[in-house]
Amino acid sequence: xxxxxxxxxxxxxxxxxxxxxxxxxxxxxxxxxxxxxxxxxxxxxxxxxxxxxxxxxxxxxxxxxxxxxxxxxxxxxxxxxxxxxxxxxxxxxxxxxxxxxxxxxxxxxxxxxxxxxxxxxxxxxxxxxxxxxxxxxxxxxxxxxxxxxxxxxxxxxxxxxxxxxxxxxxxxxxxxxxxxxxxxxxxxxxxxxxxxxxxxxxxxxxxxxxxxxxxxxxxxxxxxxxxxxxxxxxxxxxxxxxxxxxxxxxxxxxxxxxxxxxxxxxxxxxxxxxxxxxxxxxxxxxxxxxxxxxxxxxxxxxxxxxxxxxxxxxxxxxxxxxxxxxxxxxxxxxxxxxxxxxxxxxxxxxxxxxxxxxxxxxxxxxxxxxxxxxxxxxxxxxxxxxxxxxxxxxxxxxxxxxxxxxxxxxxxxxxxxxxxxxxxxxxxxxxxxxxxxxxxxxxxxxx
Amino acid sequence: xxxxxxxxxxxxxxxxxxxxxxxxxxxxxxxxxxxxxxxxxxxxxxxxxxxxxxxxxxxxxxxxxxxxxxxxxxxxxxxxxxxxxxxxxxxxxxxxxxxxxxxxxxxxxxxxxxxxxxxxxxxxxxxxxxxxxxxxxxxxxxxxxxxxxxxxxxxxxxxxxxxxxxxxxxxxxxxxxxxxxxxxxxxxxxxxxxxxxxxxxxxxxxxxxxxxxxxxxxxxxxxxxxxxxxxxxxxxxxx
Numbered sequence: 001x002x003x004x005x006x007x008x009x010x011x012x013x014x015x016x017x018x019x020x021x022x023x024x025x026x027x028x029x030x031x032x033x034x035x036x037x038x039x040x041x042x043x044x045x046x047x048x049x050x051x052x053x054x055x056x057x058x059x060x061x062x063x064x065x066x067x068x069x070x071x072x073x074x075x076x077x078x079x080x081x082x083x084x085x086x087x088x089x090x091x092x093x094x095x096x097x098x099x100x101x102x103x104x105x106x107x108x109x110x111x112x113x114x115x116x117x118x119x120x121x122x123x124x125x126x127x128x129x130x131x132x133x134x135x136x137x138x139x140x141x142x143x144x145x146x147x148x149x150x151x152x153x154x155x156x157x158x159x160x161x162x163x164x165x166x167x168x169x170x171x172x173x174x175x176x177x178x179x180x181x182x183x184x185x186x187x188x189x190x191x192x193x194x195x196x197x198x199x200x201x202x203x204x205x206x207x208x209x210x211x212x213x214x215x216x217x218x219x220x221x222x223x224x225x226x227x228x229x230x231x232x233x234x235x236x237x238x239x240x241x242x243x244x245x246x247x248x249x250x251x252x253x254x255x256x257x258x259x260x261x262x263x264x265x266x267x268x269x270x271x272x273x274x275x276x277x278x279x280x281x282x283x284x285x286x287x288x289x290x291x292x293x294x295x296x297x298x299x300x301x302x303x304x305x306x307x308x309x310x311x312x313x314x315x316x317x318x319x320x321x322x323x324x325x326x327x328x329x330x331x332x333x334x335x336x337x338x339x340x341x342x343x344x345x346x347x348x349x350x351x352x353x354x355x356x357x358x359x360x361x362x363x364x365x366x367x368x369x370x371x372x373x374x375x376x377x378x379x380x381x382x383x384x385x386x387x388x389x390x391x392x393x394x395x396x397x398x399x400x401x402x403x404x405x406x407x408x409x410x411x412x413x414x415x416x417x418x419x420x421x422x423x424x425x426x427x428x429x430x431x432x433x434x435x436x437x438x439x440x441x442x443x444x445x446x447x
Numbered sequence: 448x449x450x451x452x453x454x455x456x457x458x459x460x461x462x463x464x465x466x467x468x469x470x471x472x473x474x475x476x477x478x479x480x481x482x483x484x485x486x487x488x489x490x491x492x493x494x495x496x497x498x499x500x501x502x503x504x505x506x507x508x509x510x511x512x513x514x515x516x517x518x519x520x521x522x523x524x525x526x527x528x529x530x531x532x533x534x535x536x537x538x539x540x541x542x543x544x545x546x547x548x549x550x551x552x553x554x555x556x557x558x559x560x561x562x563x564x565x566x567x568x569x570x571x572x573x574x575x576x577x578x579x580x581x582x583x584x585x586x587x588x589x590x591x592x593x594x595x596x597x598x599x600x601x602x603x604x605x606x607x608x609x610x611x612x613x614x615x616x617x618x619x620x621x622x623x624x625x626x627x628x629x630x631x632x633x634x635x636x637x638x639x640x641x642x643x644x645x646x647x648x649x650x651x652x653x654x655x656x657x658x659x660x661x662x663x664x665x666x667x668x669x670x671x672x673x674x675x676x677x678x679x680x681x682x683x684x685x686x
Contacts, residue, residue, distance in 0.1 A: 004548050011544055015535050287531030290506045291590070295521050296548045445506070 004297045005305040012279050012309045022278075031317070033266050048139050051092035051104040052084040056111040071107055074150060078105070081146035082139075096129055102139045103128040159234045166230045187224045194220065249413050251332030257411035260325055262383050265403045267321060268314045269382075272347050273375045274368060276310035276354025280441070281367035284358075293445055303355055303438045307430065310351025311344055318343040335409060338419065342405040345426035349398030352433035359440040375399075398433075401425045456516055457482045457598060457630050458503065463512035465498050465654075472498045473509070474654040480516075480598065483628035487635060487645025491682065494651040496634040497528070497602055503632065504600050517597055521549070524596030528603045530587035534576040538567050538586050541575060542593060549594035561589040565619070581612035588616070592623075599623070601633040605640065617644060638675040650678070652685050 016023055054071050061068040075084055085101060092104040104127040108114075114122040126143050128136035168175055172186020185193075194217050201210035280303075283289040292302060319340070326333040333339070354371055361367035382399030385391040394400025405422045408415070458480040465473040473495045480486050488496045501507040503514070504525040525531075532541045542558035551557045562568050565585045570578055575586060584604065591599060599620070605613040623629045635641050641648045642662035650658040650665070658665055658681055662674040669684070671677035 007544060007547050011533065011536070015533070019535060286533050287527055287529050288533060290501075290504075290527060291525060291531050291545070292548075294505045294523070294525060 001298055001301050005301045005308075008292075008297065008302070008305050009309055012306070015282075016275075016313070029270065031267055031321075033270065035263065047081070047083045048102040048135070048142065049100065050078075050082045050084055050139070050143070051087045051095050051101040052078075053087060053089050053092045053104060053106040055089075055109045056107050058110070058112060060112040060116070062112055062116045069154075071111060074107070077150045077153070078143075078146050081142060081149075096127065099129065101129075102135055103143065105143065163231055163234055166227050170224055170227050187220050187227070191217065191220045191224070251330055252411045252413060256329075256331055257407060260329075260331060261403055261406035261410050264318060264321060264406050265382060265399060266379055268318050268343070268346055269350055269375055269379050269399050269402065270372070271317055272310045272314040272350025273354035273357070273371045275313055276306055276351035276356075277358035277361070277367040277371040278354075278364055279306045279309055280355050280358030280437075281361050281364040284362070285364050289445065299438045299442050299445075300434075303352075303359075303434050303441065306355045306358070307348055307351040307434050310354055311347030314347030314350060315340065315343045318347070331410065333410075335415065338415060339409060341423055342402075342409060342419070342426075345423045345430070346398060346402035346405065348430035349402065349426040349433065352430040352437060353398060356433045356437040356440065359437045359444060395425075396429070398426055398429045401429070456480060457484075458516040458519060458632075459514075460503065461513045463499065463502055463514065464510045465495075465502060465507065466510045471654050473502070476512075476651070476654070476656055477659075478503070478632075478649060480630050480632060482597065482630055483624055485624060485631040485633070485644060485646045487633060487641035487648040488651065489635060489638065489641045489648050489678065490651035490657075491636070493653075495654040496651055498654075499651065500600050500602050500632070500634055521594060522597045524591035524594065524599045526588050526591045526599060526601040526604055528606060530575070530583045532575045532583070532586055532590055535574055537572050537574055538562065538578065539571040541586060542589055545590045545593040551593065557593060561592055564592075565589045580607050581609070581615070584608060584612070584616065585619075588619075596629070598630045598632065601631065603634050603636065605635070605637075620644075638678045642674040650681060652682065657681055657685050 052075055054075070056071050059070070061070040075086075078084060084105070085095070087095060087104075089106070092101070092106075095101045096104050106125040106127070108123060108125070111122045111124075114120060124147065126140065128139055130136070165175065168184050168186065170187045172184055172189045175182050175184055194213055198210040198213050198217070201207070201213075283292065283302075293299065297305070322333050322339060325331050353375075357371050357374065358367045361370055378394075378397045379399045381390050382394045382397070382401075382403045385394045385400055391400075401422045405419060405426070408419050408422070456479045458478070460476065460478040463473055463476045463478070464471065476495070476499055478486075478499070488499065490496050498507065502509045502512075503519070504523055505520055506525065533544070536544065539558050539562060542561050543554045546554035546557035546561075562571050565588065567582065567585060567589065570582055570586075575583060578586060584607070588599075588601075588604070601620075604620075605616060608616060620631060624631060631644075633644070635644075645662075647659070647661055648665065649656060658668070660668075665674050665681070666672070666677045669677040669680035671680055
């Protein structure tokens with residue numbers, strides 16, 4: 001029986017290699033989709049285009065510390081986060097409607113004067129595209145973050161200036177801050193003058209008057225001591241919580257890893273399921289299923305052979321893709337033994353899922369169409385398992401566990417125990433789908 | 448249902464029945480066959496001919512009944528109405544593969560012998576999908592012979608063939624009977640073909656045996672001049 005399964009395996013390989021159009025379709029199409037998915041996911045790293053409309057034509061600047069800042073300084077800082085296109089309001093509106101920009105950022109008239117007066121904070125308006133709510137949400141967050149960073153940078157300058165003022169209050173000197181200027185005596189000099197006055201009064205026998213200056217001297221001393229704390233207090237006010245994001249290890253960047261794991265999932269998911277479905281359904285279409293089931297091979301053996309065939313092709317394609325990534329990209333691909341285990345387990349599960357569809361469908365075309373229609377949404381559920389429902393559904397199909405395995409091997413520097421669980425889950429799913437496929441095949445043949 | 452290969456006739460089926468979702472496609476059919484004998488299975492569309500052949504071939508399990516004799520299981524060569532071959536494999540590859548699957552010691556030799564016997568040598572390297580209807584049917588029959596069966600089950604083997612192709616196929620089948628004492632059980636909708644090519648005939652109507660015997664006995668039973676008129680009288684009688 002195993003020999004006959006091996007003979008059919010060789011036959012399937014021969015037919016796959018011989019049917020160049022089918023080979024191109026079955027292998028080329030998923031690879032093309034994989035490349036497109038990888039490109040689409042990688043493009044998330046690009047800076048989005050944002051229209052910049054400046055209605056403050058005053059050309060005024062505001063003095064912050066030793067620098068003068070204008071609208072263009074704001075724009076330059078925002079340009080580090082997003083790609084700004086300077087447009088008029090009408091041009092910006094058209095660009096947003098046509099999808100050339102993701103959002104329109106408007107600087108209101110009187111922006112600098114409002115900032116300078118400090119009576120009310122100036123308001124920057126962001127209009128996002130209605131056509132892509134996901135992108136609109138992302139761009140809103142990005143601009144929010146950018147404005148926060150600009151604000152934080154300005155706040156730090158203001159705090160520095162305030163601290164300089166405090167220092168002048170202690171040490172004395174010239175004030176040039178917040179549009180005001182002048183000379184301040186300072187606490188240190190005030191203390192010295194009061195002490196001199198006390199000494200002079202005591203010498204002249206007016207000790208009672210000298211004693212009445214003690215509370216003033218005490219106040220000056222306390223004020224000096226407490227103003228020394230202003231520096232630390234102001235620093236903690238500008239940065240109450242600090243955020244530290246350690247960079248990902250080189251070659252294991254999460255977004256790149258996510259992109260390639262997604263591409264691998266799309267590619268192998270489609271190859272495995274399509275080959276499994278077509279290999280079995282073509283036996284029915286050729287009419288050879290009836291011959292084989294007359295004692296030449298057991299139903300379980302036939303299902304196993306088709307699943308194994310799909311898994312082997314998926315493994316080979318997966319290894320080729322990984323080799324290409326290792327050679328042509330900066331992504332680290334290592335632990336080849338684990339990769340083979342993960343690819344094989346995923347291929348077996350994908351193949352079994354495809355074979356089940358092939359067992360249920362009456363003809364090859366129906367099987368292929370049904371496979372694509374079922375596999376594509378399930379693949380995307382496997383990729384994006386944010387909701388509990390999506391997460392639950394993805395657990396009972398091989399796409400989610402396969403994606404997690406690929407992602408783990410690409411981005412995790414060490415191998416966590418859950419990788420073994422995911423590979424085990426894939427093998428179990430393969431067994432389950434293969435078992436159901438054998439039952440379906442037996443029932444169909446008997447009908 | 449039980450299936451055995453004990454001694455006795457080449458094939459004996461008793462009380463064979465098959466129900467599909469509660470509907471009887473075959474209802475208590477008895478059938479037997481001796482080595483070298485040719486039995487024609489006759490009946491209108493939906494009579495249960497293909498279902499009976501599929502049960503005898505081991506493709507479908509009967510709901511009830513007994514099946515025994517050497518002409519069961521792997522001793523049977525199955526020739527379905529629609530050629531059951533790998534259409535993208537060549538004629539030689541098909542024969543070689545099925546000979547290997549049947550456990551032949553030298554699949555290449557078996558393939559060569561069958562190609563020669565079926566006069567398929569000139570088409571040996573062509574994919575089955577490129578063969579004409581008659582040639583494809585010869586390949587279909589040759590594949591059934593790859594396991595050296597003692598009984599050939601043929602489901603309307605000449606239904607899609609032209610008269611000359613039909614003649615050629617029957618000449619070959621008659622050779623097999625003579626030279627190897629191979630038994631034939633074939634279904635047909637042609638009374639003439641059943642009378643001419645079958646030693647006996649089994650007429651099925653609505654899943655039951657309406658007549659079992661020779662063509663002459665059929666004519667005599669219904670007082671007709673020829674088997675076709677007798678067959679029509681039989682259908683009227685059971686209607």
